[in-house]
Amino acid sequence: ADxxxxxxxxxxxxxxxxxxxxxxxxxxxxxxxxxxAAVSPPPLPTPAALAIFAADHGVxxxxxxxxxxxxxxxxxxxxxxxxxVANAFAAQVGASVTxxxxxxxxxLPPAPGLTVSKVAYGTADLSVGPAMTAEQVVAALxxxxxxxxxxxxxxxxxxxxxxxxxxxxxxxxxLICAFTGKDAAAVTGRGTGVDDETLARKxxxxxxxxxxxxxxxxxxxxxxxxxxxxxxxxxGQPVSAGDLSGGxxxxxGDLSGGxxERVEGTPEDGRAVPPLEVLAAVGGLEHAAIAGFVxxxxxxxxxxxxxxxxxxxxxxxxxxxxxxxxxxxxxGHRSAEPGHAAALDHLGLRPLVELELRLGxxxxxxxxxxxxxxxxxxxxxxxxxxxxxxTDKEA
Amino acid sequence: ADxxxxxxxxxxxxxxxxxxxxxxxxxxxxxxxxxxAAVSPPPLPTPAALAIFAADHGVxxxxxxxxxxxxxxxxxxxxxxxxxVANAFAAQVGASVTxxxxxxxxxLPPAPGLTVSKVAYGTADLSVGPAMTAEQVVAALxxxxxxxxxxxxxxxxxxxxxxxxxxxxxxxxxLICAFTGKDAAAVTGRGTGVDDETLARKxxxxxxxxxxxxxxxxxxxxxxxxxxxxxxxxxGQPVSAGDLSGGxxxxxGDLSGGxxERVEGTPEDGRAVPPLEVLAAVGGLEHAAIAGFVxxxxxxxxxxxxxxxxxxxxxxxxxxxxxxxxxxxxxGHRSAEPGHAAALDHLGLRPLVELELRLGxxxxxxxxxxxxxxxxxxxxxxxxxxxxxxTDKEA
Numbered sequence: 001a002d003x004x005x006x007x008x009x010x011x012x013x014x015x016x017x018x019x020x021x022x023x024x025x026x027x028x029x030x031x032x033x034x035x036x037a038a039v040s041p042p043p044l045p046t047p048a049a050l051a052i053f054a055a056d057h058g059v060x061x062x063x064x065x066x067x068x069x070x071x072x073x074x075x076x077x078x079x080x081x082x083x084x085v086a087n088a089f090a091a092q093v094g095a096s097v098t099x100x101x102x103x104x105x106x107x108l109p110p111a112p113g114l115t116v117s118k119v120a121y122g123t124a125d126l127s128v129g130p131a132m133t134a135e136q137v138v139a140a141l142x143x144x145x146x147x148x149x150x151x152x153x154x155x156x157x158x159x160x161x162x163x164x165x166x167x168x169x170x171x172x173x174x175l176i177c178a179f180t181g182k183d184a185a186a187v188t189g190r191g192t193g194v195d196d197e198t199l200a201r202k203x204x205x206x207x208x209x210x211x212x213x214x215x216x217x218x219x220x221x222x223x224x225x226x227x228x229x230x231x232x233x234x235x236g237q238p239v240s241a242g243d244l245s246g247g248x249x250x251x252x253g254d255l256s257g258g259x260x261e262r263v264e265g266t267p268e269d270g271r272a273v274p275p276l277e278v279l280a281a282v283g284g285l286e287h288a289a290i291a292g293f294v295x296x297x298x299x300x301x302x303x304x305x306x307x308x309x310x311x312x313x314x315x316x317x318x319x320x321x322x323x324x325x326x327x328x329x330x331x332g333h334r335s336a337e338p339g340h341a342a343a344l345d346h347l348g349l350r351p352l353v354e355l356e357l358r359l360g361x362x363x364x365x366x367x368x369x370x371x372x373x374x375x376x377x378x379x380x381x382x383x384x385x386x387x388x389x390x391t392d393k394e395a
Numbered sequence: 396a397d398x399x400x401x402x403x404x405x406x407x408x409x410x411x412x413x414x415x416x417x418x419x420x421x422x423x424x425x426x427x428x429x430x431x432a433a434v435s436p437p438p439l440p441t442p443a444a445l446a447i448f449a450a451d452h453g454v455x456x457x458x459x460x461x462x463x464x465x466x467x468x469x470x471x472x473x474x475x476x477x478x479x480v481a482n483a484f485a486a487q488v489g490a491s492v493t494x495x496x497x498x499x500x501x502x503l504p505p506a507p508g509l510t511v512s513k514v515a516y517g518t519a520d521l522s523v524g525p526a527m528t529a530e531q532v533v534a535a536l537x538x539x540x541x542x543x544x545x546x547x548x549x550x551x552x553x554x555x556x557x558x559x560x561x562x563x564x565x566x567x568x569x570l571i572c573a574f575t576g577k578d579a580a581a582v583t584g585r586g587t588g589v590d591d592e593t594l595a596r597k598x599x600x601x602x603x604x605x606x607x608x609x610x611x612x613x614x615x616x617x618x619x620x621x622x623x624x625x626x627x628x629x630x631g632q633p634v635s636a637g638d639l640s641g642g643x644x645x646x647x648g649d650l651s652g653g654x655x656e657r658v659e660g661t662p663e664d665g666r667a668v669p670p671l672e673v674l675a676a677v678g679g680l681e682h683a684a685i686a687g688f689v690x691x692x693x694x695x696x697x698x699x700x701x702x703x704x705x706x707x708x709x710x711x712x713x714x715x716x717x718x719x720x721x722x723x724x725x726x727g728h729r730s731a732e733p734g735h736a737a738a739l740d741h742l743g744l745r746p747l748v749e750l751e752l753r754l755g756x757x758x759x760x761x762x763x764x765x766x767x768x769x770x771x772x773x774x775x776x777x778x779x780x781x782x783x784x785x786t787d788k789e790a
Contacts, residue, residue: 017473018480019587023758024731024751066788074785078412083778085413091776092769192414336419353766354749356419363418370765371748374487381486383478390469393461 001035001327005042009034012041015384020394025350026375029330033303033376036327041379045158045303048095048369049151050362051293052079052086052162053144055103055285056122058131059209060167064202065191067166069122073106075164079361080111086162086361093369095160100147102140103165103285115150117143119285126171126209126282137280137288144292145299152300159297160332160369162362163286163310169337172313173206174282176339178215178273179316180346187339189309192358213281215273275320283317290314295321298328305372307365308335308357312343319347330372333357333364396430396722400437404429407436410779415789420745421770424725428698428771431722436774440553440698443490443764444546445757446688447474447481447557448539450498450680451517453526454604455562459597460586462561464517468501470559474756475506481557481756488764490555495542497535498560498680510545512538514680521566521604521677532675532683539687540694547695554692555727555764557757558681558705564732567708568601569677571734573610573668574711575741582734584704587753608676610668670715678712685709690716693723700767702760703730703752707738714742725767728752728759 009031014020021027034040054076060069078084079099090097100115101108105122108114119139123131132140148159169191176187184206190199210216273281279288291314297304298318306315306329318325331344333353344351352368385392404426409415416422428437449471455464473479474494485492495510496503500517503509514534518526527535543554564586571582579601585594605611668676674683686709692699693713701710701724713720726739729746731753739746747763780787 016480017470017478018754022587022752022754023480024753026750026752068786068788071786071788074783075412078778078783078785081778081783083412083776083783085411085418085773085777088772088776089769092765092772192417352750355421355747355766357417357421358419359413359417367766367769370487371750371762374484374762377483377487378480381478381483382480383473383476388469388473388476388478390473391463391466393463393466 001032002038005038005040006031006035008040009379012379015386016378016382017385017388017390018382023375023378025352026371026378029352029372030375030379032327036303037301042376043157044376044380045372046094047156048093048158048160049098049156050086050090050095050160050162050366051098051100051147051151052164052362053100053102053286053289053293054164056105057165057167057171057284058123058125059127059170059205061125062127062201062205064170064198064205065167065194066198067192069105069166072164072166073104073108076101076104076108079164080113084361085359085363086366089363089366093366095366095369096156098147098151100143100289102143102289115147117146119143123284126174126213127205128212130213130281131171131283132280132285132288134276134280136285137276137283140285140288141292144289145296148293148296148300152302156302158303158305158369158372159293160305160362160365161290161293161307161311161314162365163290163307163360165284165286168284168286168310170202170205171282171284171287172309173339174209175278175287175313175316176343177206177210178278178282179320180342182342184210187342189337189339191337209282215278215281275317279317286310287314287317291318291321294318294325294329298322298325302328303330303372304328305330305332305365305368307332307362308360309337309340309343310360311365312340312347315347316343330368332368335364396427397433400433400435401426401430403435404774407774411773411777412780412783412785413777418770418773420747421766421773424747424767425770425774427722431698432696437771438552439771439775440767442551443488443553443555443700444493444551445481445485445490445555445557445761446493446495446542446546447559447757448495448497448681448684448688449559451500452560452562452566452679453518453520454522454565454600456520457522457596457600459565459593459600460562460589461593462587464500464561467559467561468499468503471496471499471503474559475508479756480754480758481761484758484761488761490761490764491551493542493546495538495684497538497684510542512541514538518679521569521608522600523607525608525676526566526678527675527680527683529671529675531680532671532678535680535683536687539684540691543688543691543695547697551697553698553700553764553767554688555700555757555760556685556688556702556706556709557760558685558702558755560679560681563679563681563705565597565600566677566679566682567704568734569604570673570682570708570711571738572601572605573673573677574715575737577737579605582737584732584734586732604677610673610676670712674712681705682709682712686713686716689713689720689724693717693720697723698725698767699723700725700727700760700763702727702757703755704732704735704738705755706760707735707742710742711738725763727763730759
């Protein structure tokens with residue numbers, strides 16, 4: 001963040017005709033966006049564009065959700081027909097909707113509003129080995145970056161993350177464990193609504209995924225460690241997602257410098273697992289794509305409103321790759337999923353909407369868009385004590 | 396609320412292409428508004444109209460705020476010039492802004508957007524006797540009702556409460572104590588930002604106001620009692636705001652039946668204080684007007700989004716007069732002022748926005764408007780599992 005713009009934004013806030021700090025969290029949002037944009041006031045973050053990244057998950061076979069896998073493709077059809085909640089919320093806030101197939105387990109017919117960037121027909125089962133190969137992670141990440149660039153080229157001045165993928169809260173929980181060091185039981189939730197038995201199975205699947213992929217046993221706040229905890233496949237042999245240490249083969253401007261080697265904190269023992277390898281091990285194709293979308297939006301200097309727990313998990317990966325992206329992120333909401341709060345705490349982001357949503361699709365991010373606009377609009381339109389002739393108690 | 400519309404709205408929510416309950420609090424908002432409108436889905440609550448009721452307070456002389464009283468009139472000028480935060484937020488959500496002078500302590504020149512319904516040049520000091528006469532309360536209440544009717548006649552389909560009045564958080568705290576039975580220390584806050592010494596004085600002023608006006612010593616959840624606690628003026632003699640038991644001389648349709656006699660709960664001892672008398676004793680002219688605005692909006696079948704602690708205090712009065720109005724109210728936000736949470740709890744309303752705002756003007760209510768629209772829009776636009784061909788796990 002640009003220190004001069006941050007300071008200018010804070011001073012500007014304090015000159016406006018309102019008691020200092022009276023807009024609470026919204027003042028901080030406007031100041032943060034000024035820092036990210038390196039200009040005060042920051043540009044109005046409108047119009048917004050929602051991208052819904054859709055993909056399937058091999059772990060679905062483990063019975064972690066009562067919803068059949070084909071609901072992913074059915075909901076893609078619903079988005080394209082304009083019939084989902086995300087469409088209604090997008091219409092409410094004037095956002096465009098783009099659906100991106102990065103890994104749906106079916107072929108989708110071409111349709112207006114659909115971008116096909118399919119990397120695979122779903123991931124492998126993360127509980128028996130890496131969900132993705134190194135190549136798949138990079139391809140999905142690049143797909144997300146490309147969508148960000150295209151939407152900004154088309155005029156978007158704010159990006160909103162969306163997702164669709166039956167079973168993707170399981171992968172999210174595993175990613176959040178890996179990046180924050182939290183225990184599986186603390187961050188694994190009921191997703192779209194699972195019973196106690198399924199929840200217990202889901203937690204066990206997350207634990208197994210971490211163990212099998214060498215990501216278990218991290219202490220909170222430290223990155224995953226390697227050899228000490230082993231890294232074994234279903235057959236007890238170490239598995240590998242290939243060499244991801246080479247980093248991201250895309251031009252990201254200022255962000256690219258930090259990509260290849262970045263890990264969080266200090267490994268306690270053994271090697272640290274690079275973020276892309278964590279993503280490959282237990283992530284989903286939509287997580288990788290959303291991480292790219294966040295990196296792309298940040299690199300292009302556009303605010304990115306994060307939706308729910310899937311976006312939170314993806315943002316942890318993006319932030320591990322390039323910590324500066326967090327400056328460009330706004331936490332749209334906090335979902336009912338327990339891992340989401342853990343992810344946002346780790347990112348240092350405070351959510352704007354807390355209404356117990358647990359839908360995904362970008363719905364919580366869209367709801368936050370008018371709040372973000374309002375926060376920034378204040379800096380453009382509100383009179384100062386001086387200009388309005390209002391007595392300032394602190395002058 | 397209409398039971399058939401409530402049931403129809405719940406069934407409709409459960410048929411939509413989302414997991415049941417996945418929209419959290421927003422589902423309940425949409426269902427409540429269906430019940431209030433007696434039709435499912437309820438009408439889209441747009442366009443919205445903000446009314447900012449402005450008035451001054453005799454208690455200002457007690458040093459309960461660092462802001463000079465003339466800031467009330469200065470801010471009215473700022474609203475009319477379009478330079479306040481409320482204007483920026485109204486522009487963001489497409490709401491009109493009407494400023495209503497119900498009791499500013501100065502004459503205001505005519506201006507577009509200003510409705511002059513001045514009842515008095517501010518209230519009397521509530522800490523030495525009733526703030527208003529019976530006639531003043533009724534006049535302010537009627538002014539609020541008239542504004543609601545005018546805005547709805549002009550096409551508004553959602554009303555948003557706003558307020559401006561230096562020192563009005565002091566009157567709000569006293570009203571909240573009187574209606575909820577809470578202790579002054581628990582509900583009196585720092586308003587727009589007072590120091591510890593001023594806060595202590597403010598709490599003492601609220602206690603004194605309750606004592607002097609015979610409203611002290613209520614047990615939580617019970618209405619104010621009369622003779623047992625005495626009702627004395629500064630000179631130790633009982634004071635009276637006149638006879639308010641005759642009720643409200645306006646046609647309110649279904650709501651009018653409950654107005655005159657309604658008190659909350661059961662008096663423990665002595666007489667119960669009628670709501671209008673509580674309002675007269677420790678309220679402000681803008682509180683009375685906002686109570687009327689809420690009653691008016693409810694009588695006209697239009698949702699009313701409540702702003703902050705001033706609206707919360709006024710809504711307690713409106714609800715005490717006619718409990719059914721609460722069905723039509725949406726709690727726009729919860730402010731940083733502690734009394735606001737107490738008021739919302741008493742009303743049984745859950746706030747939509749919790750961002751530590753403490754500005755008033757209607758700002759928190761405006762921020763909630765897109766959320767309310769989004770909640771209702773879902774019921775109009777989202778496809779059902781059947782119509783979209785999406786598999787329902789619970790079918």
